[in-house]
Amino acid sequence: MSSVTQIAPTPVAPVAPRGRGRRRRTRQLGWNLLGLLVLAVMVFPVYWMVATAFKPGQQILSYTPHWVPTNPTLSNFRDAIHQPFFWNAVKNSLIVVSAVVALSVVLAFLASLALAKFHFYGRKAFIVLILGVQMVPLAALIIPLYILMSRLGQIDKLTGVIAMYLTFVLPFTVWTMRGFLLGIPKELEEAAMVDGATRFGAFVRVLLPLVGPGLVATSIFAFIQAWNEFIIAYVFLHTPAKQTLMVWLASFTTLRGTDWGPLMAGATLCALPVVVFFLLVQRRIAFGLTAGAVRG
Amino acid sequence: MAQIELVHLSKVYGNDVAAVRDLNLDVAEGEFMVLVGPSGCGKTTALRMVAGLEEISSGEIRIGGKVVNELAPRDRDIAMVFQNYALYPHKSVYENLAFGLRMRKVPKAEQKERVEEIARILGLGEMLHRRPAQLSGGQRQRVAMGRAIVREPKAFLMDEPLSNLDAKLRVQMRAEIARIQQALKVTTVYVTHDQVEAMTMGHRVAVMRDGELQQVDTPQRLYDAPANLFVASFVGSPPMNLFEAVVERDDSRLVCRIGETELELPADVAAERPALANYSGRPVAVGIRPEDVREAAGWDGARLRGRILLVESLGSEQLVHIEIAATPLERSDLIDAAAQPPGPPLGVDDLERAVTLLGRFDRHLLLAPGEAVEVAIDPRLLHFFDLETGVAIPAVDVPVAAEVVS
Amino acid sequence: MASVAESEFPLASRRRRRFTRQRIGRVLAPYALLAPAATAIGVILGYPLYLLVKMSFEKYGLFELIRHKGRWIGTANYAHILHDGEFWRVLARTVVFTAVTVTLTMVLGTAMALLLLQVSRWLRVAITTGLVLVWSVPVIVAVDIWRWMVDYEFGVANWTLTKLHIGNFIRHDWFANPWTGFGVITALIVWGAIPFITITVYAGLAQVPQELLEAAAIDGAKPWAVFREVTLPLLMPIFVILTSLSIIWDFQVFQQIWVMLDFRPTSDYYTMAIYAFHQSFQISEYGLGAAIAVVMVLFMFGATLVYLRQMLRTGEVQ
Ligand SMILES: Nc1ncnc2c1ncn2[C@@H]1O[C@H](COP(=O)(O)OP(=O)(O)OP(=O)(O)O)[C@@H](O)[C@H]1O
Ligand SMILES: [Mg+2]
Secondary structure, three states: OOOOOOOOOOOOOOEEEEEEHHHHHHHHHHHHHHHHHHHHHHHHHHHHHHHHHHOHHHHOOOOOOOOOOOOOOHHHHHHHOOOHHHHHHHHHHHHHHHHHHHHHHHHHHHHHHHHOOOOOHHHHHHHHHHHHHOOHHEEEEHOOOOHHHHOOOOOOOHHHHHHHHHHHHHHHHHHHHHHHHHHHOOHHHHHHHHOOOOHHHHHHHHHHHHOOOHHHHHHHHHHHHHHOOHHHHHOOOOOOOOOHHHHHHHHHHHOOOOOOOHHHHHHHHHHHHHHHHHHHHHHHHHOOOOOOOOOO | OOOOOEEEEEEEEOEEEEEEEEEEEOOOOEEEEEEEEOOOOOOHHHHHHHHHOOOOOOOEEEOEEOOOOOOOHHHHOEEEEOOOOOOOOOOOHHHHHHHHHHHHOHHHHHHHHHHHHHHHHHOOHHHOOOOOHHHHHHHHHHHHHHHHHHHOOOOOEEOOOOOOOOHHHHHHHHHHHHHHHHHHOEEEEEOOHHHHHHHHHHHEEEEEEEEEEEEEEHHHHHHHHEEEEEHHHOOOOOOEEEEEEEEEEOOOEEEEEEEEOEEOOHHHHHHOOOHHHOOOEEEEEEEHHHHHEEEEEOOOOOEEEEEEEEEEOOOEEEEEEEEEEEEEEOOHHOOOOHOOOOEEEEEEEOOEEEEEEEEEEEEEEEEOOOEEEEEOOHHHEEEEEEOOOOOEEOEEEEEEOOOOOO | OHHHHHOOOOOHHHHHHHHHHHHHHHHHHHHHHHHHHHHHHHHHHHHHHHHEEEOOOOOOHHHHHHHHHOOEOOOHHHHHHHHHHHHHHHHHHHHHHHHHHHHHHHHHOOOOOHHHOOHHHHHHHHHHHHHHHHHHHHHHHHHHHHHHOOOOOOHHHHHHHOOOOOOOOOOOOOOHHHHHHHHHHHHHHHHHHHHHHHHHHHHHHOOOHHHHHHHHHHHHOHHHHHHHHHHHHHHHHHHHHHHHHHHHHHOOOOOOHHHHOOOOOHHHHHHHHHHHHHHHHOOOOOHHHHHHHHHHHHHHHHHHHHHHHHHHOOOOOO
């Protein structure tokens, strides 16, 4: 799960090469048509989910698809939230997500401070470790993790899941925070110190406000990861009342056969917070693992 | 090698930004033509249109007599040197130099021969296997030149190729580029905003402003007979002194009044500029180059009285700022903004309207700020311009601009 | 001289001591700051990794799970899986699946990034927003959407394909045949991965200096040659990183298949991760599962190394 979602830099529009005259205009038209087609194909599944969620049952169970929900209804949503354990799942997800976000931001900030502001023995090794550890497949770790957690008595407990999520988001959040800290010129802090602030004062007055966007970015990342994660929650949380939203959604069908309308309504509800946050990060904060990789 | 003709060339960005307007320019075969002008005047745009990197809004470009408007850059057989060199960072110096040949399917052996030859000439022999990142600024510049030369194109286009170098290297490379161009006799269009570069390198210099061509001529003629106030103020460093004066007819003689001082224009000056007589009773702009402001000792003609504001020693000579009584030019839009002389100091006492006159004097002259001085002005060295249009009031035998007739 | 000063001015010596204490603080501070994160990573990532390797050499079934102690059996687990035909089939299936999925993702993602360069501005903004939308859909939600789209009775895919006369897809069950089943899973994964690839490659394309492309055009390169000779090499670091990441993600594919097939995929759908999961959690052969997982990690190790080297090389690590 540590690497399902990555956030890349906001693209800067490059100057498109210019062609010539009328031929150029027809060619532009061709490209635009192709672009529209691609856009339609890419977005269609998401559209189909939302459209289905609003359709009454007989429009869903129809051999000829109804492309637009002509008589939109909220009954699917009503059904979805009346599914057993929906509110439990919401509560559990919120607990897990807020704990993971709070803890990961604090831990990542401390660690990245060490990596960005200090030179110490073992620094590079730690960086390599952080990058490398992100690559260890969760599917492989889940076996020993299960053994470990059962020894610690953390099976079927939210605390265990929180601890695991926290650890899995840490490498990326530390890495990202470090980038933000490195981006703050050393001179700013030094200027504050020359102006009479203590090292700690300089830290509180100068560094902390500037690193704000970094804190927001990492917490959104942690939020998305913890919200979306499935495997760990599925393996470690057995009691239905203790499961998170993604497990609830995944087991939706197995409870009552496949009831597509409420399922799509539930899926829409589960996706909504993440979609909103994602669109937020994309617009405001540009960071990512490949920024600057092109340079010479 | 080929002639390059720009005929009524215009470029409009979007719908309103006219970067180049009705540009007519004829670059002869083997000529070194410099395009010069202040920032944003459209030099780069003009050059990029010649290269084929920018679409032409209207007009025509011919290379070697052939219209190339619709031709892609690769088919124009020109080479370009970019301001920041645009060396391929992932290719070695050798591959950078050979790239154009490879793209044109020159046989391998010949590629090698030509690249090595060029590398030897440019002193890059030792560095053929390095990447651009491992070169100094000057070496990179040379590779960029080499990449242009090795292809033996019809023309070189260069866009401020020296502006990333430090002052010393720039002077050195300036000479080197001029030397290479002379040896190869390749038609060259060279863009710069540095008028010293323009004057020292170009066979002819085209001065542009706001997308319009102001004057094309040899550096010397540009200096001696600027076609308008803009060229006069742009060419030359330090720039020409410009201020207002009134031409008056006194009996049969013409007199030029600067402040309170009257300069009599000798008969030959008046005869050389018949148009000047039409201005009698009206103000004109006059200009005089700093080196033409002379020491008054031993001069029996008219003198200007003034007070020294500042003395700048340049080692071999001194630049003296002298405050004189004269009317500054009101129409600052006609001259180069960067060349405007520093305004007269505040709180000037008895002189109501003062102008700072810049003079170049011998370094042995003892001059001190605050001192009152008299300088000699030879009326024969004055330049006259129409105050309304800024156009030079010409001497009969000086053609204004070498216009290209399409 | 320092000692004289010290004995004569006790104040100065005190200052000196404080100075050294401060220095010790500065030396220790980074370790203190790292400690919480390092502990978490050590306990929950490091130790299990060690445990995984250890378990792969142990007999570890239900009995051992209750006793919290495995029994050392050397390389028996490895010997077992190496002689297990099922294991080799799963391995081959995973490798092929990864190769196909990664190739499709990279090619389509890059093609779309190039397409973004060509379309008008308004459409570029629209496509980018659409991509971000797709990117943000949680995996489980995506699986449910695709499951619905390829539903054998009322799925929109069957109807569309029939209408397009590609064949008779009425009541076609995609998962009856593992080939078409994997086709759907591949489509789902590629669809979900394209936004990340496209947006990253596009950001990379935007960083390629325009005048390099112009220089190449003047040097006589045709558009395709410009792409091959200039753009592609400059984007190489990005491609290396993206490809290795994709390999790592796709090789361990689990939840898409698991949920798509209702938590009980037939053995035709086993990939390495599912096989390891099945061995450990469904037949309680944790030792065998661990051995399979170790093999999986080793297979992914190459991609990880390439990724690490590229990350370190691009100068992100000072
Ligand atoms: N792509 C563009 N879109 C719109 N306007 C442009 C574009 N490129 C240049 N311009 C405008 O055209 C004018 C001429 O630009 P150009 O780059 O040719 O100037 P220049 O003479 O080369 O200046 P400099 O010495 O600063 O390089 C400027 O006013 C500039 O703002
Ligand atoms: Mg320019």
